[in-house]
Amino acid sequence: MPEMIINGLAVNFRSGETVLQAALAGGIHIPALCHHPGLGHFGSCRLCLVEILAGGRPGLAASCSLPASEDLVVETGTERVVRARRVVLGLLLARCPDAKPLLELAENLGAVKFTPRPGDPGCILCGRCVRACRAVGANVIGFAWRGRDRRVAVPFDQPPADCLGCRACEQVCPVNVIKVVEDRGRIRIFPWQSEIEMAYCRNCGAAIGPGVQAGRLQKRFPVEGPLSGLCPACRRRFQAALAGGLVIQPT
Amino acid sequence: MTGNEYTDIVKRHTSPNGRVLSILEEIQRKYRHLPEEALRAAAEELNLPLSQLYGVATFYTSFSLQPRGEHIIGVCHGTVCHVKGAARVTAELEKKLGVSEGGTTGDGKFTLESVKCLGCCSLAPVVSIDGSVHARVKPETVDELIKSAIPGGAPGD
Amino acid sequence: MTEGGIKHRVESGRDLQALEKKGLELLYPGRPRIAVAMASCGRAAGSGRIYESIGDELERRGLDASLVPAGCPGLCSREPLVTVLEPGKARIYYSGVQPADAGPLVSALAGGEVYQKRALGAEVEDRLVVTGRQIDLGPPPGNLGLLADLDFYRPQVRLATRNCGCINPFSIHEYAARGGYRALAEALAGDPSGIIAEIKKSGLRGRGGAGFPTGLKWEITAGSGHDEKYIICNGDEGDPGAYMDRSILEGDPHSVLEGMIIGAYCMGARHGIIYVRAEYPLAIKTVGHAIAQARELGLLGENILNSGLSFDVEVVMGAGAFVCGEETALIASIEGHPGEPRPRPPYPARQGLWGKPTCINNVETLANIPLIAGRGGDWYAGLGTAGSRGTKVFALVGKVKNSGLVEVPMGTTIGDIVLGAGGGPDGGRKLKAVQTGGPSGGCIPASLVDLPVDYESLTGAGTIMGSGGMVVMDESVCMVDMARYFMTFAAGESCGKCTPCREGTAEILDILDRITQGGGRPEDLDTLDELSRVVKDASLCGLGQTATNPVLSTLRYFRSEYEAHIKDKHCPAGVCRNLTVYRINPELCIGCGLCAEECPGGAILGRDDQPRVISQESCTRCGACYRICPQEAIFFTGRGMPGA
Ligand SMILES: Cc1cc2nc3c(=O)[nH]c(=O)nc-3n(C[C@H](O)[C@H](O)[C@H](O)COP(=O)(O)O)c2cc1C
Numbered sequence A: 001m002p003e004m005i006i007n008g009l010a011v012n013f014r015s016g017e018t019v020l021q022a023a024l025a026g027g028i029h030i031p032a033l034c035h036h037p038g039l040g041h042f043g044s045c046r047l048c049l050v051e052i053l054a055g056g057r058p059g060l061a062a063s064c065s066l067p068a069s070e071d072l073v074v075e076t077g078t079e080r081v082v083r084a085r086r087v088v089l090g091l092l093l094a095r096c097p098d099a100k101p102l103l104e105l106a107e108n109l110g111a112v113k114f115t116p117r118p119g120d121p122g123c124i125l126c127g128r129c130v131r132a133c134r135a136v137g138a139n140v141i142g143f144a145w146r147g148r149d150r151r152v153a154v155p156f157d158q159p160p161a162d163c164l165g166c167r168a169c170e171q172v173c174p175v176n177v178i179k180v181v182e183d184r185g186r187i188r189i190f191p192w193q194s195e196i197e198m199a200y201c202r203n204c205g206a207a208i209g210p211g212v213q214a215g216r217l218q219k220r221f222p223v224e225g226p227l228s229g230l231c232p233a234c235r236r237r238f239q240a241a242l243a244g245g246l247v248i249q250p251t
Numbered sequence B: 001m002t003g004n005e006y007t008d009i010v011k012r013h014t015s016p017n018g019r020v021l022s023i024l025e026e027i028q029r030k031y032r033h034l035p036e037e038a039l040r041a042a043a044e045e046l047n048l049p050l051s052q053l054y055g056v057a058t059f060y061t062s063f064s065l066q067p068r069g070e071h072i073i074g075v076c077h078g079t080v081c082h083v084k085g086a087a088r089v090t091a092e093l094e095k096k097l098g099v100s101e102g103g104t105t106g107d108g109k110f111t112l113e114s115v116k117c118l119g120c121c122s123l124a125p126v127v128s129i130d131g132s133v134h135a136r137v138k139p140e141t142v143d144e145l146i147k148s149a150i151p152g153g154a155p156g157d
Numbered sequence C: 001m002t003e004g005g006i007k008h009r010v011e012s013g014r015d016l017q018a019l020e021k022k023g024l025e026l027l028y029p030g031r032p033r034i035a036v037a038m039a040s041c042g043r044a045a046g047s048g049r050i051y052e053s054i055g056d057e058l059e060r061r062g063l064d065a066s067l068v069p070a071g072c073p074g075l076c077s078r079e080p081l082v083t084v085l086e087p088g089k090a091r092i093y094y095s096g097v098q099p100a101d102a103g104p105l106v107s108a109l110a111g112g113e114v115y116q117k118r119a120l121g122a123e124v125e126d127r128l129v130v131t132g133r134q135i136d137l138g139p140p141p142g143n144l145g146l147l148a149d150l151d152f153y154r155p156q157v158r159l160a161t162r163n164c165g166c167i168n169p170f171s172i173h174e175y176a177a178r179g180g181y182r183a184l185a186e187a188l189a190g191d192p193s194g195i196i197a198e199i200k201k202s203g204l205r206g207r208g209g210a211g212f213p214t215g216l217k218w219e220i221t222a223g224s225g226h227d228e229k230y231i232i233c234n235g236d237e238g239d240p241g242a243y244m245d246r247s248i249l250e251g252d253p254h255s256v257l258e259g260m261i262i263g264a265y266c267m268g269a270r271h272g273i274i275y276v277r278a279e280y281p282l283a284i285k286t287v288g289h290a291i292a293q294a295r296e297l298g299l300l301g302e303n304i305l306n307s308g309l310s311f312d313v314e315v316v317m318g319a320g321a322f323v324c325g326e327e328t329a330l331i332a333s334i335e336g337h338p339g340e341p342r343p344r345p346p347y348p349a350r351q352g353l354w355g356k357p358t359c360i361n362n363v364e365t366l367a368n369i370p371l372i373a374g375r376g377g378d379w380y381a382g383l384g385t386a387g388s389r390g391t392k393v394f395a396l397v398g399k400v401k402n403s404g405l406v407e408v409p410m411g412t413t414i415g416d417i418v419l420g421a422g423g424g425p426d427g428g429r430k431l432k433a434v435q436t437g438g439p440s441g442g443c444i445p446a447s448l449v450d451l452p453v454d455y456e457s458l459t460g461a462g463t464i465m466g467s468g469g470m471v472v473m474d475e476s477v478c479m480v481d482m483a484r485y486f487m488t489f490a491a492g493e494s495c496g497k498c499t500p501c502r503e504g505t506a507e508i509l510d511i512l513d514r515i516t517q518g519g520g521r522p523e524d525l526d527t528l529d530e531l532s533r534v535v536k537d538a539s540l541c542g543l544g545q546t547a548t549n550p551v552l553s554t555l556r557y558f559r560s561e562y563e564a565h566i567k568d569k570h571c572p573a574g575v576c577r578n579l580t581v582y583r584i585n586p587e588l589c590i591g592c593g594l595c596a597e598e599c600p601g602g603a604i605l606g607r608d609d610q611p612r613v614i615s616q617e618s619c620t621r622c623g624a625c626y627r628i629c630p631q632e633a634i635f636f637t638g639r640g641m642p643g644a
């Protein structure tokens, strides 16, 4: 396997991997916020900075989007890296003064103090939710506006009709500002204000999943006649029974 | 303004390159803003997520979600115009039109904007009125300028 | 403004000669030819009306002359500009022409004379740089100097802007008559790698700001194996204070098209896109017209000049976003997304528009290509310095006497440009600083006038070449306000994707706002310095990586001015209103009362011929009185200064 040098140590990497991936696999910790192993790289938070000493353009680079390569020599803790990281973290904290994960990071890494100027409550604009919604959801959220006005938004701030309720956004948010409330057969996702009815099995009453998702599945992979509207377990049982020649009347 | 009109606009732009920009540009030009139903119709016709079009509509300064005035008065705030007193021109226009920068007059006639360098720096400060650029604008004579550039367009009337 | 004449396809060198012949008849028509500079700058100065008035006059007198629009010859501050060429005589340039001049100008022409009142200079020969050919026009009139001897033109070598102001930009024939499309014809007869080798030899570096070697970029794109490739001309030109690309697109669009077609041949691209910012409607129109003409003649489309090359170009209009000049944002924008940059690599040369290899070049870069292809790399490399070959067009603007576009060999000093061509600050004030590179560049102090302009020297001095903006500042300009201006720009244009650029520029702007309003604190300068360095170091794209150069350079060269703002609450230039106190020196005041008339706030007290006083409560510190006072009796001082 090819090798590169991180903090003076030879680290193996597979072709196509980034420096951050190689470092993590080699047991070297680099703090990162917008990076998520399940999503393509984005390079927006700038916390994962490393300093390139050789094998690339000298200076700082975001390790999450820096391809690992044979002659690359980087350091993760030079003075320049530390200084930049503290400023970046400080700027994020000025935006989200109460974000616990940031406060914890600041405790470990240090952060420069700036005047608080709260942005869109608690959101650090890492874009993980946007990318997750694009990858597995229905692409209902996106970045809107620009500069300091940038925020993750649903179009026209209207509850998105197409939201699947897949909750991918909630799962990937590093600062836990996406909240899902389950309430009387529906889920509500904040701050998008999506409201999704859950679908229940006609037979046993177990939750099948968000109604929109169930509707989509039904459209794409239709289940006909008496087997429709059942949870997988009930469907399998009835399928077996049907094969045996029984006529059933789901209640 | 039926959904069909928007769909017709979408259909006229066939090249994939710059398609979204040119469609939104045409809608903006025709309706002086991007109405919600226009974005919805365009997203549907283009088979693109509405979130993408909303992102584009809010990112670029050529687009606006609120209607702009019939006439757009853009004061250049490029470097040279800044150095040569663009702020005073804007202040004077604000006074004359009774709106602040970015605003539209109550009668929907004028929108006062700050625009990025128009590339006529040697003639600074410059003001663009409905797309045509006017050189060496003096705060004292902005109302005459508007009157001569827009027939029947005396501000404050 | 379409042209009559040849309509069939241009398929061979012979067809091209026919095009050229027709063009020569248009350029040198055997009757007077009057060209009015009608680029955006000319139109803003009123050239549209001049064009009409001259047309009316010609008709009224029944004078047979050809009247055409032209691009901008560069001296924008003297616009409206008109040139008159009579057979066998030198070409006369007129400047500052007013509609009322149309009559006398035309009657002078009818009498075979020069209209002295507006005459600027004479041109005795036309040099076609692409071919090296020289066309003698005729002797200069006795009482008029040569245009080339004017301060403004003396240091210039006009390569990229070779046709701007000479030809009718709507005429492909006139372009051909100046040697246009010849380099293309020769290129298509040869080997693509040979042309790339010439471009590498020329040392041409990208004129869009980053200065990447063009030949190398072409080689990489050519080597990116793929059957579909793109070539994009970057005409986003968002730097405030720079407009050379606009001038080329408006004045000589075919030079850019020819550069793109040569590029397409070298790199194997089938599709071309010219991305022009929305603020340039005339450029969009002119380029669109040029594309249609080239297509009509078969210089774009299938099997160009029977070479087997198929290539077409379309225009994409921007929608108001400076960051879209950054190449990955530009691609996102064309693909229908917000203009948000992405990390590189992969570089567009490998993975660009729609994932296909894409070569992105600046307008001026492309306009140089036909020259290099035609005259060879060595010829081009003969100009400039070791690291920066050829010429560069600068927008010489701001507080300078002769303002406009100057094209000079790389390595010319700041002084030769600003004090020489520009004639120094206007209005008799002292030169204070020169800002290059727009919002990505920095301010160099007047003490560095001997600095040669090339990529390395400018970077060493804390600024950049950028796209070629050169804003001259005299003592009436406040450097802290300048830094604040550029940070306002950067914060407003930041896409907001990455933390340092989004939050950092906003934080810096807050601090600068505070300083210019009198709330500066001693520790602010260190914070500014640290923040600026980190934003530069840690940002995702070139916007953030250069956005703080205006702050860093002013901190480096004008630190004492920051200190005056912070410690003494004093703006030495009198620009920052909250810090400035206006007073009247009773010994100098003659009581003329002009100041009171001018004052918008009624803050000037006293009457008759008594010395006036300023009521500090009512004064808005606009400085109107200061500017109008004929006795220079009004002065300003800092809020925190003794005696304020
Ligand atoms: C914020 C930003 C704005 C830019 N704006 C422009 C521009 O307006 N025109 C341009 O040609 N290049 C611009 N560039 C540089 C381009 O990214 C790119 O380097 C250039 O177009 C390549 O062409 P060249 O090699 O011929 O210079 C900009 C870069 C950045 C970071």
Ligand code: FES
Pocket: A031, A032, A033, A034, A035, A042, A043, A044, A045, A046, A047, A048, A049, A062, A063, A064, A065
């Ligand atoms: S994790 Fe690399 S920039 Fe955010």
